[in-house]
Amino acid sequence: MYQSSDGEKVLKLYDKVLVGTAAVLLLLALARLLDLPVALAIVAGRSMEPTLRPGDMVVLAKGDIEPGDIVLWCTGPTSCTIHRLINLSRGVAVTKGDANPAPDPPIPAQLIKYRAVFVVPRELVAVVAVAAAIPWLYRRLPELARVELPIETVAFITLGTYLLIVYTAPLLAPQPPPVFTAIQGLMPRIWLEKLHLTPNGTIIIAYGVERTWPVEVVDCTVDAPELNATAECMARLRALTVLVNVPREFYNMLYMQGWSMMWLHLTVELTNATLEARYPVHIAWRPVKMVVKNCILVIANPNPADTIAIVTLANPPLNKTTLRVKASAASEIEIPLKGYRYIVVRVLEAGERESTYATHVNC
Amino acid sequence: MNLLTLLMSTVKRYHRILLAAYTTAQAAWIVVTAYILVAPHHVLKGPLEGQVALLWYSLIFFETSVRVAQLDAVTVYAYTVVVGVALALEALVLALKLLIARRLSKTMRAFMASSALVSLPASGVIAALSRLEADIVSRIARIHGYTTSAGRIILEEQVIETTFTHSLAGMVWLLAAATSILAVLVYLGAEEA
Numbered sequence: 417m418y419q420s421s422d423g424e425k426v427l428k429l430y431d432k433v434l435v436g437t438a439a440v441l442l443l444l445a446l447a448r449l450l451d452l453p454v455a456l457a458i459v460a461g462r463s464m465e466p467t468l469r470p471g472d473m474v475v476l477a478k479g480d481i482e483p484g485d486i487v488l489w490c491t492g493p494t495s496c497t498i499h500r501l502i503n504l505s506r507g508v509a510v511t512k513g514d515a516n517p518a519p520d521p522p523i524p525a526q527l528i529k530y531r532a533v534f535v536v537p538r539e540l541v542a543v544v545a546v547a548a549a550i551p552w553l554y555r556r557l558p559e560l561a562r563v564e565l566p567i568e569t570v571a572f573i574t575l576g577t578y579l580l581i582v583y584t585a586p587l588l589a590p591q592p593p594p595v596f597t598a599i600q601g602l603m604p605r606i607w608l609e610k611l612h613l614t615p616n617g618t619i620i621i622a623y624g625v626e627r628t629w630p631v632e633v634v635d636c637t638v639d640a641p642e643l644n645a646t647a648e649c650m651a652r653l654r655a656l657t658v659l660v661n662v663p664r665e666f667y668n669m670l671y672m673q674g675w676s677m678m679w680l681h682l683t684v685e686l687t688n689a690t691l692e693a694r695y696p697v698h699i700a701w702r703p704v705k706m707v708v709k710n711c712i713l714v715i716a717n718p719n720p721a722d723t724i725a726i727v728t729l730a731n732p733p734l735n736k737t738t739l740r741v742k743a744s745a746a747s748e749i750e751i752p753l754k755g756y757r758y759i760v761v762r763v764l765e766a767g768e769r770e771s772t773y774a775t776h777v778n779c
Numbered sequence: 780m781n782l783l784t785l786l787m788s789t790v791k792r793y794h795r796i797l798l799a800a801y802t803t804a805q806a807a808w809i810v811v812t813a814y815i816l817v818a819p820h821h822v823l824k825g826p827l828e829g830q831v832a833l834l835w836y837s838l839i840f841f842e843t844s845v846r847v848a849q850l851d852a853v854t855v856y857a858y859t860v861v862v863g864v865a866l867a868l869e870a871l872v873l874a875l876k877l878l879i880a881r882r883l884s885k886t887m888r889a890f891m892a893s894s895a896l897v898s899l900p901a902s903g904v905i906a907a908l909s910r911l912e913a914d915i916v917s918r919i920a921r922i923h924g925y926t927t928s929a930g931r932i933i934l935e936e937q938v939i940e941t942t943f944t945h946s947l948a949g950m951v952w953l954l955a956a957a958t959s960i961l962a963v964l965v966y967l968g969a970e971e972a
Binding site (some may be wrong): 449458460461462463470497513515563564565566567569570571573574575578579582585586599600603604606607608623627628682686688689690691692693694695764 | 826827840842843845846847848851852854855856858859862863866884885886889890892893894896897900901904919922924925927928929930931932933934935958966
């Protein structure tokens with residue numbers, strides 16, 4: 417008799433603890449709406465893995481926050497996010513999910529409502545819930561089977577419980593606001609690191625890439641719209657560098673017109689996208705250099721276009737020679753001056769301007 | 780004879796047929812709902828590839844598996860429908876017991892009818908979650924080209940195929956309504972029997 421009474425006391429205490437715990441959990445779940453100092457949330461997403469996993473129960477509290485804390489910020493009653501605070505300055509906070517590749521967009525700091533103080537792992541939640549429910553059901557189900565309950569009561573309990581589950585789900589596991597960092601952070605990135613025109617007319621383009629890789633150049637053209645001129649170019653891909661060879665005739669035409677700007681159009685196939693590029697290429701036409709060294713006339717063409725030099729060599733009154741020399745792009749021509757005393761060189765510069773070089777030599 | 784008396788006499792006369800019809804409708808609701816929960820509602824093709832169902836999703840963005848917090852939340856909410864299906868299963872078991880043994884306690888009959896009624900709010904949740912999911916999918920699949928210092932990046936066209944399951948999700952409440960009406964009639968008939 418004594419033992420039975422003692423057992424009943426324990427069972428009553430068990431019931432009270434169970435009901436009390438359920439009531440406290442329900443109150444904590446609703447605490448966020450009432451802005452109470454302590455609240456409870458259940459993790460719904462995977463953005464904070466491995467720190468927080470779906471189903472983990474997080475105890476939240478108000479208080480001072482600092483970068484590194486896991487915080488809960490809300491834009492509505494059922495629209496909240498639990499992420500780690502990574503920066504806080506001048507009333508603006510930046511958070512990031514541990515598993516996300518990029519941070520969330522900045523938010524006003526006052527949207528942060530709580531700081532996570534304690535995490536109950538989902539396994540522990542499940543074990544405690546099952547351990548608490550089984551003895552209760554074991555004792556109560558036979559009693560319930562014997563009881564004759566009216567339809568109103570049964571319907572109220574069944575539907576009421578179900579609706580409670582339906583309505584508390586968004587409160588316990590709030591849906592994050594529509595910020596799709598997961599996708600945006602995984603976009604392929606390619607940027608221009610260098611675009612350089614070499615003296616021989618090759619254009620070197622160097623790229624930086626992230627989550628993509630250039631596969632091949634499928635189209636390459638150059639144009640000078642003002643001159644109504646277009647030409648196809650040859651492009652080769654070497655890792656992250658594209659080498660573009662523009663036809664010499666195109667440079668020659670620009671040189672003759674004295675035009676120093678062209679547009680390069682490239683279509684590059686990437687591993688998961690296509691790059692369509694249009695780059696302005698500036699050509700700094702430089703004057704042709706003429707130097708006499710050791711009785712040799714050196715004509716150096718520093719431009720990617722060919723030009724013509726008319727060289728007159730004289731040793732009056734004995735002889736006079738006129739040569740028409742093609743000064744190829746980015747090359748040097750050497751003309752021996754032995755037996756001559758005077759030289760006059762006329763060169764066709766950019767824009768069909770003529771420059772003259774005349775000197776006296778003693779060779 | 781008033782309308783209520785006529786209804787009660789009809790329900791009593793055709794109780795076995797109504798019970799069989801209810802059992803069938805309840806089983807059909809369970810099967811259809813389970814299918815709606817598990818089968819993909821959206822198939823994505825393009826830069827973002829994968830399938831999205833209410834209880835799961837699999838998305839690959841440029842060979843990287845993607846987790847979308849909003850779809851994770853939909854999955855959590857969909858578990859409330861699983862609870863509804865569990866209750867409907869209990870109601871089905873009780874209905875089968877009534878069909879075979881012809882006896883069921885008053886409380887269990889009430890529980891059977893109440894559990895059957897759960898299919899109505901559960902169907903509402905399915906419809907709401909389907910619309911929410913469609914909205915999330917259309918937002919995340921809004922992937923366009925963009926411009927960087929290297930030029931314009933053109934991505935493959937993103938295609939979202941909506942499956943028949945999504946249409947079914949908007950109509951499952953009809954089955955739930957039929958199930959609920961039959962459950963109430965079966966309860967009234969059994970009460971009278």
